[in-house]
Amino acid sequence: MTTMTNSKNNKKKKKDANDGRFELRISGSGGQGAILAAILFAQASGKNPKYNVVQTQSYGPEARGGASRADVVISTNEIYYPKTMKLDLLMAFTQEACDKYFIDLKPGGLLIVDSNLVTKVPTKNSYGFPFVRMAREQIGIAMVANVIALGVIVELTGLISHEDMKAVIMERAPKGTEEKNLKALNLGFDLAKKTKRK
Amino acid sequence: MPSSNTSARVLMQGNEACAHGAIYSGCRFFGGYPITPSTEIAEGMARMLPKYGGRFIQMEDEIGSMAAIIGASAAGLKSMTATSGPGYSLMQENIGYAYMTEVPCVIVNVQRGGPSTGLPTKIGQADTMQARWGPHGDYNAIVVAPASVRECFEQTVKAFNFSERFRTPVTLLGDEVLGHMREVITVPEEGELEVISREKPDVPSEWYHHFEVTPNLVSPMAAVGDGYRYHMTGLTHDSEGFPTAKISEIKRKLDKLYYKISRFYDEIVQIDTEMTEDASICVLAYGTTARAARQAVHMAREKRIRAGLIRPITIWPFADEHIREHLAHAKKVLVVELNMGQLVNEVRRIAPRHCKVEQLNRYDGEVLNPVDIFKKILEVK
Numbered sequence: 001m002t003t004m005t006n007s008k009n010n011k012k013k014k015k016d017a018n019d020g021r022f023e024l025r026i027s028g029s030g031g032q033g034a035i036l037a038a039i040l041f042a043q044a045s046g047k048n049p050k051y052n053v054v055q056t057q058s059y060g061p062e063a064r065g066g067a068s069r070a071d072v073v074i075s076t077n078e079i080y081y082p083k084t085m086k087l088d089l090l091m092a093f094t095q096e097a098c099d100k101y102f103i104d105l106k107p108g109g110l111l112i113v114d115s116n117l118v119t120k121v122p123t124k125n126s127y128g129f130p131f132v133r134m135a136r137e138q139i140g141i142a143m144v145a146n147v148i149a150l151g152v153i154v155e156l157t158g159l160i161s162h163e164d165m166k167a168v169i170m171e172r173a174p175k176g177t178e179e180k181n182l183k184a185l186n187l188g189f190d191l192a193k194k195t196k197r198k
Numbered sequence: 199m200p201s202s203n204t205s206a207r208v209l210m211q212g213n214e215a216c217a218h219g220a221i222y223s224g225c226r227f228f229g230g231y232p233i234t235p236s237t238e239i240a241e242g243m244a245r246m247l248p249k250y251g252g253r254f255i256q257m258e259d260e261i262g263s264m265a266a267i268i269g270a271s272a273a274g275l276k277s278m279t280a281t282s283g284p285g286y287s288l289m290q291e292n293i294g295y296a297y298m299t300e301v302p303c304v305i306v307n308v309q310r311g312g313p314s315t316g317l318p319t320k321i322g323q324a325d326t327m328q329a330r331w332g333p334h335g336d337y338n339a340i341v342v343a344p345a346s347v348r349e350c351f352e353q354t355v356k357a358f359n360f361s362e363r364f365r366t367p368v369t370l371l372g373d374e375v376l377g378h379m380r381e382v383i384t385v386p387e388e389g390e391l392e393v394i395s396r397e398k399p400d401v402p403s404e405w406y407h408h409f410e411v412t413p414n415l416v417s418p419m420a421a422v423g424d425g426y427r428y429h430m431t432g433l434t435h436d437s438e439g440f441p442t443a444k445i446s447e448i449k450r451k452l453d454k455l456y457y458k459i460s461r462f463y464d465e466i467v468q469i470d471t472e473m474t475e476d477a478s479i480c481v482l483a484y485g486t487t488a489r490a491a492r493q494a495v496h497m498a499r500e501k502r503i504r505a506g507l508i509r510p511i512t513i514w515p516f517a518d519e520h521i522r523e524h525l526a527h528a529k530k531v532l533v534v535e536l537n538m539g540q541l542v543n544e545v546r547r548i549a550p551r552h553c554k555v556e557q558l559n560r561y562d563g564e565v566l567n568p569v570d571i572f573k574k575i576l577e578v579k
Binding site for chain 1: 208375378490496565567
């Protein structure tokens with residue numbers, strides 16, 4: 001018998017099976033680093049022992065060329081269903097991704113977009129930053145747009161600590177790019193902080 | 199990447215966990231041919247095996263892969279292959295050979311949509327019966343099915359243990375979503391999980407019978423090169439491995455293949471249940487589907503519907519007695535599968551009379567989500 005085999009046959013269960021569950025999706029077109037960003041976010045959430053974390057993504061033709069996406073579910077409880085059902089947060093790097101996945105966002109859920117690439121935003125409850133442009137102009141490489149976005153997501157959600165996110169970026173960044181990635185992350189933190197104060 | 203670092207929490211993919219579980223079990227040979235959605239297992243083994251003094255070979259196809267792991271195991275190594283539907287079909291002939299020659303090995307089938315090349319990147323559970331009845335002839339099969347990344351690790355270890363303990367091929371039945379899903383898990387420490395290795399003979403070589411019918415029906419196994427003489431053939435054979443046409447020996451061989459497993463049913467069956475004691479409706483599912491089902495059961499409880507979950511972890515042998523026990527007070531059992539209805543017939547076979555069997559199936563490459571299952575519970579309760 002495995003450890004999971006012990007039946008939890010007590011009838012008293014929490015009121016809401018979705019309690020403490022946070023679902024987010026990072027989407028864009030292939031090559032923008034949406035999937036990697038989700039993996040990094042999942043890894044950083046895992047550093048906090050109170051969270052259970054599951055990361056899933058779409059495979060196949062859909063993931064190539066068209067809108068690609070990766071999902072993360074974080075919960076203080078055991079995560080039964082591993083995929084997302086209603087998103088608490090959607091990060092969209094492209095208009096196509098925004099159009100395609102906005103319907104999966106909870107009413108009142110948080111939408112973050114690249115404000116240069118997503119011009120038609122379907123809700124007022126959204127945050128827009130020109131991630132790709134900022135990455136190119138302020139960091140020097142467009143590739144770190146996803147890391148700036150990560151900084152924004154971490155700051156706006158408050159689910160994971162700056163330290164945990166930084167630690168993961170340092171672990172995973174290719175040698176020689178650590179500094180640029182950290183700079184991008186900090187830029188994301190600052191962007192979100194300023195916005196929150198408004 | 200996880201290390202031997204104790205109680206480290208790491209983000210790991212189901213397929214990766216499977217490879218790590220194999221290494222943990224002492225697997226030192228992998229022969230395979232890459233196929234979506236199982237490829238990450240081969241990649242993991244290719245990376246890790248050389249560091250542990252093992253061998254990784256990419257074979258020309260899945261027929262060769264299966265032959266390679268049988269050979270490696272006969273030579274004394276714990277061995278494994280990983281594949282998906284099309285490759286699993288190609289392997290069947292040699293899997294049958296492994297049943298007949300009683301060679302322990304582990305076959306991982308990360309299920310995708312079928313038949314034929316079907317849906318490479320999409321989920322399915324339509325190989326459930328193939329895992330039991332793939333090769334022709336009479337034999338008994340052990341098949342385990344994890345439902346989480348941590349369980350991918352644990353059940354790979356279990357699969358090796360069963361194969362070594364009972365000298366038989368064991369299939370680990372995963373699925374695309376589980377194989378590609380990442381979860382933060384605590385990697386088992388060394389010594390945390392039991393690791394079983396095959397029994398070796400200690401008799402003088404002239405007394406050795408490779409297929410001896412022992413009291414527990416499992417014969418100690420000498421590796422090729424250990425200095426023991428024996429013969430291996432797919433033809434029905436006597437205790438030394440030579441082809442036989444004697445009626446008594448034929449029956450003895452088949453009984454051995456069957457009863458060496460069925461007699462240890464209690465040791466092999468693993469089942470996970472939740473809230474079944476007072477359940478009027480039980481939902482039965484395995485793998486990824488069971489995780490949606492568990493959430494649906496909780497949703498039903500919130501609506502004061504007495505629902506419970508039955509999740510077989512060992513799929514074959516089917517957990518007849520255990521499941522029947524959990525259905526003792528249920529009026530309905532809802533069998534949820536990503537196929538056109540396979541395990542449901544096993545449930546029909548064993549369900550008590552008072553318990554009506556319902557089914558919910560999906561086979562378009564997508565998962566059933568908790569709401570789908572919850573709605574079905576409402577409909578049939």
